[in-house]
Amino acid sequence: MSQTMPPENLSSRLLTVLSLPLLDRLHELSILFDRCTLRQIQEIFPHIVHSIFGINGNPLGWGLRTTTLENSPLHFQTLHQFFGVCGPWMHLCHRLLLDQCKFELDINLLPAKFVSMLQSGQSPRFYAELINIDSMKHQVATLSLNAFDFYVIHFVLYALQPLHSINPIAMQIHNVRSKTIYLKLVSEYLNNFLPLVPDARIEPVQFSSGVKAPQPLPAQALQPQRQPRYIKIPSSFRNGGNVSGRGGSPTSSGGSGNTSPQSNSPNASANRAYAWRSESVLHFFVDIWLRYDIESEHHLPSSDFVRGVRTLVKQVHFFANGAQQDHTSLCALRKVSLSMVKARIYAFLCGLIDRWPLDSSLMVVLELWLSYIQPWRYTMAALNNKTPSLAYRPPILSCFDGFIIDNLIMYTHIFMQLLPHFGRLDYTVYRNAFMLYRLATMFAQHDLVERLQRFERIHAGNAYGFDSPQRQVNMMNKSYSPGSQWNHVVNTHSAKLFSHPMQVQMESFLFLISMARNSVLRDISSLRNEIAERQRSEGFLKNFFNKLFRECTQDELTLREFSRIPEVLRQCIDAFCRTFNVDQANLSMHENLPEEPCPPASTTVQNFSFFDSSNSLDRSKLNPHQMSLNASNMHATVDPAMLPIQTNEVRSLVRILHFVSEKINRKYGSQIQAFYVRDDYCGKVARQLLYAPMTEQWFDKSSGQVDMCESVVPPRVCLRSLGSIPVLVTIAAVLVLGQLIWGAPIVGLLILGTVLLVYTLLQALFS
Structure with missing residues (x-):
C-alpha cells in the first residue's frame, strides 16, 4: 500500500477530489482509498456516500440516474466499473466490515410509511438490531448500519428522488426507455445478491465473515406516533432475544420471525455470514420501494423508478422459484421473499394506476403488473429458453396454483381498474395499441383463463388469500384507502371478473376498440389518397429523385405507423372475445346501427369539438368516444431534420x-x-x-398537465x-x-x- 495520508490533510483532500470532474474524481478516489488507513476511510465514507446520492446538496449526485450508454458511453462504463459488484467501491464497503464500524442514518431521510412502520413497533425482526431509540422520546431516532447496509439503503432511497421534476435532462431520459447506469446497477445488485441458481457465488467473496456473539438488546418501550389498540413489539424487544451483530456479520433470518434450532451451531453461523447481505438487499428494496406513498406525494414516481420496481419483482420471482432446489442458508429467505412483495404490491399498483397519465408511458405500469402475475416466466427453464421474450408462452404448472389463489385479487381487480383507462386511450398511437395487445394476449392464455374462472368460482366471497370476507374488506381498505372505488365491490357479485355484468362491460369496451379500429382504417385510406395525389401532381421525375435523395416525409412516417395498428387491434378484439365469451357478431351489429340524428342547424352547438373557438361549447354532451376522437386530432409536429435517425441512414x-x-x-x-x-x-x-418554414408543436407534461407548445422554425439548410x-x-x-x-x-x-x-x-x- 502507498504512503499513508496525514490526518490533517484528509478532509481538505477529500473536498478537492469531490469537486473534480467525474472521471478524475473516480481515479483520485481509487488512489485515496489505497493511501488511507481503515480508520481514515471510516471518517470519509459517509461524506462520499452523501456526495454520490446528492444528500444535502445537488440532488443529481454523481448522475447515476441521468447517465446512459447513449448520452455518455465513457461515463457509463467508468461508473459501472467503479460501482459494480466486483468494483473498487463494493470492495471498499466490504473492507470496512473488518472493523465492524457502524454509521448512523437519520430516519428523517426515510419515506414516511417506512418510518411509520418502525415507530409503530410492527417492523420485522430484521430491523430490531438496527434501530436506535431516543431515550427521552421513546421513539426511533436513527438506524445503525454497517458500511454495506449504509451504502445499499442510500442506493435504494436514491430512486425515490423526483429528478424528473427537478432536472430537464432527467425528465427527457426517464420518459424514454433508455437504460441509465442506475438501472443497470439495480439489475446487477439484485441478480448477484438474490441469485436464481442455488449454488451461485455471491460477489465479492472475500470479506470478513466473523459472527459477533449474540448481544441482548435493552427492552425499551417504543412510543408510537399514533395510538393503535395493540402494539406488536418484536420478540427481540420483549424478551431480549438473540440477535447477531451486523458489523460485517449476519442478522436474524429473513424477517420471518423464526430462528432455526441450530442457530447456535458453528455451521449456522457460517451460513448466516453468507446470507446476511441478501437479507439486507431484499428488505431494503422491498420495504422502501413498495412503501412509496403515491397518494401523498406531490410528484408521481418517474418511469425509471417503476422500471426498477419491475426489475425487483422479476428477480424476486427468480429468487423464490429456486427455493425447491436450494439447500443452502438462502433457502429460508427464498421462501419468504415473495410474501414480502405480496404484502405491499396491491396498494402500490392501485395508487400508480389511479394517478398515472393516460398516454403510452402507462406501458411501464402495465409491464410491472404483468411481471408480478406471471411468475412462471421467471424460472430456470424460462431463462434457458431461446424464444423471444414476448413470444414465449411457458406452460403454467400446477405448482403455481397456490400463487394464483393467493393473488387472485391481483388478476381480477387490477384488470377491472385498468379497463376504464384503456377505454380512454388514443389508439391512433401504435404504442397504445400495443399496450392493449400485451394485456389481451396475457389474459388469452388458455391455462390461465381456465384457472382464474375455476378459482374465482371456488374462492369468491371468502378467499383471495384472506380468512374471511370481512377480513378481506378490512385488509383492502387498510392497504388502499384513496379512491374508495373498490371498497363497495369487493364482496359483490359484480366484482367477479367472469360474471355476466363484466361480460356486458367487455362488450361495450370492445365496441369502442372496434370503432377506434375503423377510424384508423379511414385515416389510413385518407392519408394514402393524399400521398398519392401529391405524388401525381409532382410528376414522375421528381418522385424518382425524392425516393433516391430525400428522407421520408412526415405523412409517410405517419402512414407507416398507422398501417400496423388495425391488425394489432383486430388481434386484441379476437383475444378478448375468446377470453370473456363475447360474440363478435354483436360488435358488427352495433357498428351497423343508424347514427343519431344531428342537431338542427339553429342549435347553438353544432360541432362537439374541443377545437371549437366559440364560448358556447357544452362539453357535458361529449361521450368518451367523441372525446377520444377529438384527442386523436392532436398530433405533435416535428421538424423533419430532428426526426429520429432511420435504419436507412448512417x-x-x-x-x-x-x-x-x-x-x-x-x-x-x-x-x-x-x-x-x-x-x-x-x-x-x-x-x-x-x-x-414551419410551426413545431409538442406536448409539455412538466407542469403535471398536458400543454401543447408551439415554436416557429425559419427557412434553413x-x-x-x-x-x-x-x-x-x-x-x-x-x-x-x-x-x-x-x-x-x-x-x-x-x-x-x-x-x-x-x-x-x-x-x-x-x-
Whole structure:
C-alpha cells in the first residue's frame, strides 16, 4: 500500500477530489482509498456516500440516474466499473466490515410509511438490531448500519428522488426507455445478491465473515406516533432475544420471525455470514420501494423508478422459484421473499394506476403488473429458453396454483381498474395499441383463463388469500384507502371478473376498440389518397429523385405507423372475445346501427369539438368516444431534420451533417431567410433547395398537465439527406462509373452534380 495520508490533510483532500470532474474524481478516489488507513476511510465514507446520492446538496449526485450508454458511453462504463459488484467501491464497503464500524442514518431521510412502520413497533425482526431509540422520546431516532447496509439503503432511497421534476435532462431520459447506469446497477445488485441458481457465488467473496456473539438488546418501550389498540413489539424487544451483530456479520433470518434450532451451531453461523447481505438487499428494496406513498406525494414516481420496481419483482420471482432446489442458508429467505412483495404490491399498483397519465408511458405500469402475475416466466427453464421474450408462452404448472389463489385479487381487480383507462386511450398511437395487445394476449392464455374462472368460482366471497370476507374488506381498505372505488365491490357479485355484468362491460369496451379500429382504417385510406395525389401532381421525375435523395416525409412516417395498428387491434378484439365469451357478431351489429340524428342547424352547438373557438361549447354532451376522437386530432409536429435517425441512414454521418447544418443556419440565418422570401428567380431556387418554414408543436407534461407548445422554425439548410444509404450508394455508383468510363471518379461526381443542378433550376423555373 502507498504512503499513508496525514490526518490533517484528509478532509481538505477529500473536498478537492469531490469537486473534480467525474472521471478524475473516480481515479483520485481509487488512489485515496489505497493511501488511507481503515480508520481514515471510516471518517470519509459517509461524506462520499452523501456526495454520490446528492444528500444535502445537488440532488443529481454523481448522475447515476441521468447517465446512459447513449448520452455518455465513457461515463457509463467508468461508473459501472467503479460501482459494480466486483468494483473498487463494493470492495471498499466490504473492507470496512473488518472493523465492524457502524454509521448512523437519520430516519428523517426515510419515506414516511417506512418510518411509520418502525415507530409503530410492527417492523420485522430484521430491523430490531438496527434501530436506535431516543431515550427521552421513546421513539426511533436513527438506524445503525454497517458500511454495506449504509451504502445499499442510500442506493435504494436514491430512486425515490423526483429528478424528473427537478432536472430537464432527467425528465427527457426517464420518459424514454433508455437504460441509465442506475438501472443497470439495480439489475446487477439484485441478480448477484438474490441469485436464481442455488449454488451461485455471491460477489465479492472475500470479506470478513466473523459472527459477533449474540448481544441482548435493552427492552425499551417504543412510543408510537399514533395510538393503535395493540402494539406488536418484536420478540427481540420483549424478551431480549438473540440477535447477531451486523458489523460485517449476519442478522436474524429473513424477517420471518423464526430462528432455526441450530442457530447456535458453528455451521449456522457460517451460513448466516453468507446470507446476511441478501437479507439486507431484499428488505431494503422491498420495504422502501413498495412503501412509496403515491397518494401523498406531490410528484408521481418517474418511469425509471417503476422500471426498477419491475426489475425487483422479476428477480424476486427468480429468487423464490429456486427455493425447491436450494439447500443452502438462502433457502429460508427464498421462501419468504415473495410474501414480502405480496404484502405491499396491491396498494402500490392501485395508487400508480389511479394517478398515472393516460398516454403510452402507462406501458411501464402495465409491464410491472404483468411481471408480478406471471411468475412462471421467471424460472430456470424460462431463462434457458431461446424464444423471444414476448413470444414465449411457458406452460403454467400446477405448482403455481397456490400463487394464483393467493393473488387472485391481483388478476381480477387490477384488470377491472385498468379497463376504464384503456377505454380512454388514443389508439391512433401504435404504442397504445400495443399496450392493449400485451394485456389481451396475457389474459388469452388458455391455462390461465381456465384457472382464474375455476378459482374465482371456488374462492369468491371468502378467499383471495384472506380468512374471511370481512377480513378481506378490512385488509383492502387498510392497504388502499384513496379512491374508495373498490371498497363497495369487493364482496359483490359484480366484482367477479367472469360474471355476466363484466361480460356486458367487455362488450361495450370492445365496441369502442372496434370503432377506434375503423377510424384508423379511414385515416389510413385518407392519408394514402393524399400521398398519392401529391405524388401525381409532382410528376414522375421528381418522385424518382425524392425516393433516391430525400428522407421520408412526415405523412409517410405517419402512414407507416398507422398501417400496423388495425391488425394489432383486430388481434386484441379476437383475444378478448375468446377470453370473456363475447360474440363478435354483436360488435358488427352495433357498428351497423343508424347514427343519431344531428342537431338542427339553429342549435347553438353544432360541432362537439374541443377545437371549437366559440364560448358556447357544452362539453357535458361529449361521450368518451367523441372525446377520444377529438384527442386523436392532436398530433405533435416535428421538424423533419430532428426526426429520429432511420435504419436507412448512417448514424454518425447524420450527426455530423446536422452539426454542420446548424452551424450554417446560425451564422447565415438572416441571409437564408432573405433569399427564401425573394420574389425573383433566386427566391424560387432558394425555395427548392431550403427547408420551408414551419410551426413545431409538442406536448409539455412538466407542469403535471398536458400543454401543447408551439415554436416557429425559419427557412434553413438541411444536409441530412446526404447521410442516407441510398444517396451514398448513388454517389459510390457514379464514382465507379466515372472511373470505368472516363478514368477519373470525380468526372462521374461532376456529371451527377450537373444533372441535379439543372433539374433544380428547371423545377424553380416552372414552380
